[in-house]
Amino acid sequence: MKSALKLAAALALALPFASQAHDTWMVPSSTVLSGVDSWITVDAAVGNDKFYFNHAPLRLDGLAVTAPDGSAAEAENVNRGKLRSTFDLQLKQSGTYRVAVVNEGVFARWKEDGKPKRYFGKPEGLEKALPAKADDLEVSQSAGRVETFVTAGKPTPVKPVGRGLELAPVTHPNDLYAGEEATFQFLLDGQPAADLGVTVVPGGSRYRDKIGEIELKTDKNGKFSVKWPQPGLYWVEARAEDAKVSVPKATKRRLSYSGTLEVLQP
Numbered sequence: 001m002k003s004a005l006k007l008a009a010a011l012a013l014a015l016p017f018a019s020q021a022h023d024t025w026m027v028p029s030s031t032v033l034s035g036v037d038s039w040i041t042v043d044a045a046v047g048n049d050k051f052y053f054n055h056a057p058l059r060l061d062g063l064a065v066t067a068p069d070g071s072a073a074e075a076e077n078v079n080r081g082k083l084r085s086t087f088d089l090q091l092k093q094s095g096t097y098r099v100a101v102v103n104e105g106v107f108a109r110w111k112e113d114g115k116p117k118r119y120f121g122k123p124e125g126l127e128k129a130l131p132a133k134a135d136d137l138e139v140s141q142s143a144g145r146v147e148t149f150v151t152a153g154k155p156t157p158v159k160p161v162g163r164g165l166e167l168a169p170v171t172h173p174n175d176l177y178a179g180e181e182a183t184f185q186f187l188l189d190g191q192p193a194a195d196l197g198v199t200v201v202p203g204g205s206r207y208r209d210k211i212g213e214i215e216l217k218t219d220k221n222g223k224f225s226v227k228w229p230q231p232g233l234y235w236v237e238a239r240a241e242d243a244k245v246s247v248p249k250a251t252k253r254r255l256s257y258s259g260t261l262e263v264l265q266p
Contacts, residue, residue: 022046024058024146024258025235026099031262032174033152038091040150042075042099045084050235051203051260053083058146060085062103068095068156095156096174100147102164106247107142110134123247141250148260149173162190165240165255170223173259177266178231185223186238188255192222196238200226203233228263235260 026044033040044058057080065073075087091097109118112131119129126139143164151174160168167173171182186193200214216224228234240255 022048022055023050023235023237024101024144025051025260026058026101026146026148027051027233027260028099028148028150031148031150032264033091033150036091036094036152038152039088040091041086041088042148043084043086044101044146049205050201051233052206055083057081057083057085058101059103060087060101062101063087064100064102065089066098066100068093068097070159073097089150091150091152094153096149096151096158096172098147098149098158100145103142103144104164105142106139106250108137108139108249110137126247126249137249139247139249139251141245141247141253142255143253144256144258146258160187160190162187164189165193165238165257167236167257167259168222173261176228176261176263178228178263179266181225181227183223183225184236185221186218186257187222188240188242189244192220193218193238193240194220194222196222196240198224199237201235201237202230203235231263231265233260233262 024046026042029041044060045053046056046058047054060078063075065075067073073089075089078087079085105121106123106126107120108126109116112134119126145164145166149158155172155174158169158173160166166187168185168187170185176182186196196218198216198218200216202212205211214226216226218224236259238257242253245253
């Protein structure tokens, strides 16, 4: 059982395109708080259903919390359980925090003496894993971002990271209301990601006959808009692929993004 959980979590982070069956997400206990020095707890998991702990914990090795002033904020009480990971965060500054798990890895497959072999993990471990003779070798680089946004007091702008696939809010991510339209932009290495497929899924699918996906596509400037049908949590996902690799032997780069947004009742 332990090996199965490790495999699922590793695939979810190091190999974002490996399985469409499981999704990665984070859920904060609150996304909007009235003032500073407030605390939140964040759950992070790999699940079959959005925002339900029913499969495996999300690894937090690549946890990166950016405070409103751009500095790194430190998570506390980081824990990895059987079905979810958790951590606490004290919001010491007024403004918007970007809470993300960022991962970069490689996936390789080859044949050794006619038998199929594979490796997924950190780039630095690939050379040690490969034999002297690896037939039919295929190597792909992966980059994934799982994130959410939390605001203490007055919202502040969310600055782009400029690396990988990321969400650049036009409408503030903590100023979303049911029945209203919000606009966002996807960036790929800091540039607009045009013609990118985007999936938006409302939470609570366990209690609905249909999942209720909203399928969208970015315009030439990487922007897309969505009108929220009801309040609640929403999962936003996008994927991309290109040949801009930095890992030796890799021929393609696969990028994934999943974000959690909370839509409030107006």
